[in-house]
Amino acid sequence: MLKQVLYEATNAAAAIMKEYANKNFTISNKEGINNLVTEVDHKSEEVIFKIIKENFPDHYILSEESGALIQDSKYKWIIDPIDGTVNYANRIPICCVSIGIEISGKIQMGAVFNPFLNEFFSAEKDKGATLNDASIHVSNTQSVKQSCLVTGFPYTYLDMENGPLEVFSKLIRKGVPVRRLGSAAMDLCWVAAGRFDGFYEHKLNAWDSAAGYLIVEEAGGKVTDLKGNYYNPYQPGIIATNGIIHQQLLDVVKGGDV
Secondary structure, eight states, X not given: OHHHHHHHHHHHHHHHHHHHTTSOOOXXXXXXXXXXXXXXXXXXXXXXXXXXXXXXXXXXXXXXXXXXXXXXXXXXXEEEEEEOHHHHHTTOSOXXXXXXXXXXXXXXXXXXXXXXXXXXXXXXXXXXXEETTEEOOOOOOOOGGGOOEEEOOOSSOOOSTTOHHHHHHHXXXXXXXXXXXXXXXXXXXXXXXXXXXXXXXXXXXXXXXXXXXXXXXXXXXXXXXXXXXXXXXTSSOEEEEOSSSHHHHHHHHTTOOO
C-alpha cells in the first residue's frame, strides 16, 4: 500500500510537470539569485499532498515549498515536487519529482521520476534499486582519475576551506570530467545507474537527497557526508560513489590531491 501510494503520487506530480512544460507559467525567486520557484512546483506539490492525505492522513510531510506538515507519526514523506526547477523553467529536460519515505527515522523507500526522459528510479531498503522496473547497479570504475563525476553548486557560495569551486577546480585541472546537471536527485540516480562514478555537493536539503541516496545505496554504492561519516539527509554535505572510488574522492573533497 505504501509503495503503491508513493508511485501514484510520483506519477501524478510528473504528469503535472509534463502538462505545463510548454505552457506559460509564473516564476518567482526565493533566497539567493536564480533560486526559482514556479507555479508548477506548487501544483505538483498540491497533487502529492492530496494523494498522501487521502491515503495516510496522519503521516508527517516535509516538502520544499510548503515546509513541514507536522504529525505525530513514525512515517515521514520527504518531497521535492520539482528537483531542478531552474532547468524546468528554462525547458531543460533534466528535472524530476523526488519523494522519499522515512520510517522511524530511517529512509526506507524512494522514487525519482523524470517524465521527459521517461526514467522512473525507485528503491526499497534491502530490496535493490530499479530504473523502469529493471535492476540497476553502480559502475566498477577503479579510480577518481578515470571517473566521470557530477556536482552542484549552492545558490549562495559557501566561503569555506575546500569549498565547491576549489574542489571543482582541482579535479578539472587534472583532466577529470565533472558535470553539473542542476538536479541533485538526478545526479544521485545517475550514479546508481552507473552513468556517473561519483557525486559530491556541499549544500543540499533533505528533499534533494532523501530518495536518491537510498537509490544509490540499494544499487550497491556508498553514501557519506563530507567527512566520511554515515549520511544523514538533514545535514548539508554529501558524497555518493560506486564505493570503489569513495575514499579517493573523499580525500580530494577534504583537501587532498587528485
